[in-house]
Amino acid sequence: MGQDIFYRIEELKKKLHGDLKYDPVTRVIYSTDASVYKEKPLCVVWPRNKEDIKEVLRFAAAERIGVIPRAGGTSLAGQVVGNGIILDVSRYMNRxxxxxxxxxxxxxxxxxxxxxxxxxxxxxxxxxxxxxxxxxxxxxxxxxxxxxxxxxxxxxxxxxxxxxEIKAILSDASEAVFGPVDRETFTRKCGLETLEGRIYRNIRDILSDNKNRETIYNEYPDRKVPRRNTGYALDLLLDSEIFNENSGNKFNFCKLLAGSEGTLAVITEICLNLVP
Structure with missing residues (x-):
């Protein structure tokens, strides 16, 4: 990747409502989080809205550059550090x-x-x-x-x-809403001719495979252990009424997105359960 990439980054900057910087000071500041890991990013973007996120993802796909979603930067294991484009939602997307x-x-x-x-x-x-x-x-x-x-x-x-529920932007800059779905909705989602549809078909094929199911049942951490953040929570998706007729749980991709460290989609909106 040559210096001419920064000319194209300038063109990206013109399309954004938010901010974009790639000066040495900004890149050094964003080269670390709360951990000891350090890697200088290509640039930092502070999106104002989902349209900015879409522009960044389209640019990144065309240039074959990684995108690292970042929020407060309190990660302890370098999760928001990388040599691609840092997408910091903390400045503007905080309503x-x-x-x-x-x-x-x-x-x-x-x-x-x-x-x-x-x-x-x-x-x-x-x-x-x-x-x-x-x-x-x-x-x-x-x-x-x-x-x-x-x-x-x-x-x-x-x-x-x-x-x-989570509203998110996928890697092809399309929008998706992930929440609890019943069998009828799951089947309909699998029929979509979009990236979202491919994702539903992919998880259907993975979790319908008996060998995969056996591996997940036998090798994943004990479900009785409440604090287990290793890997993607495929076992929780498997324990849904779509794949287990004895389960009373709705299928919800939020189970997978939580703990995925921004590797699956860029979140734009979250619906949370509250307690009294």
């Missing part, structure tokens, strides 16, 4: 969109800080259960990516347990 007190849900953008959300919820007698030691600076999007737990995880569980 609390809606609170539904009857359903006890909150709809937020990924850049909302956990403490800010809970302070806002206090007047409703509600809060978001998972609590991290970095609550005054970590973002909800990062909590989903990391499947954050916290001090009282045995009581409130992890972020995955409270993630109801």
């Amino acid at each position: 609390i969109i809606e609170i539904d007190t009857e359903r006890k849900t909150a709809r937020v953008e990924p850049g909302v800080i956990l403490d800010h959300l809970n302070i806002y919820l206090k007047k409703y007698g509600l809060f978001f259960g998972p609590e991290t030691s970095t609550a005054n600076r970590c973002n909800i999007g990062g909590m989903v990516g990391n499947n954050a737990c916290g001090l009282h995880s045995l009581i409130y569980g992890s972020t995955r347990d409270h993630t109801i």
Whole structure:
């Protein structure tokens, strides 16, 4: 990748409503998180909306460059460090969109800080259960990516347990909404001639394969262990009424997105379960 890439980055910058920087200071600042890992990114983008995210993903695909979603940057294992384009949602995509007190849900953008959300919820007698030691600076999007737990995880569980629905942008810059689906909806999704449809067909084929099912049942961590963030949670998708007729759980791709560290999609909106 030569220096001419920065000329094309300038063209990308003109298309964005948000900010884009690639000066040496910015790249050094974003070369690390709360860990000891360090790798200088190509540039940093602060999107204002989902259209900015789509532009970045289209550019990245054309240039064959990686995209690293980033929120509060409190990761302890270099999860938001990389040599591609850093997509920082914390600056602009930080609105609390809606609170539904009857359903006890909150709809937020990924850049909302956990403490800010809970302070806002206090007047409703509600809060978001998972609590991290970095609550005054970590973002909800990062909590989903990391499947954050916290001090009282045995009581409130992890972020995955409270993630109801996710709106996201896929790698081809198409939009998708992931939430609980019944068998009829799952079948309909599998029939879509889109990347979302391919994703549903792919998971159907993977989890319908008896060898894969046996491997997941035998090799995944014990389901009784509540704090287990290793790998993608395929076992939780397998334990749904789509693949297990004895399960009372709806199939929900949010189970997979939580803990995926931004590798599967770029989150633009999250619907969370709240507790009194």
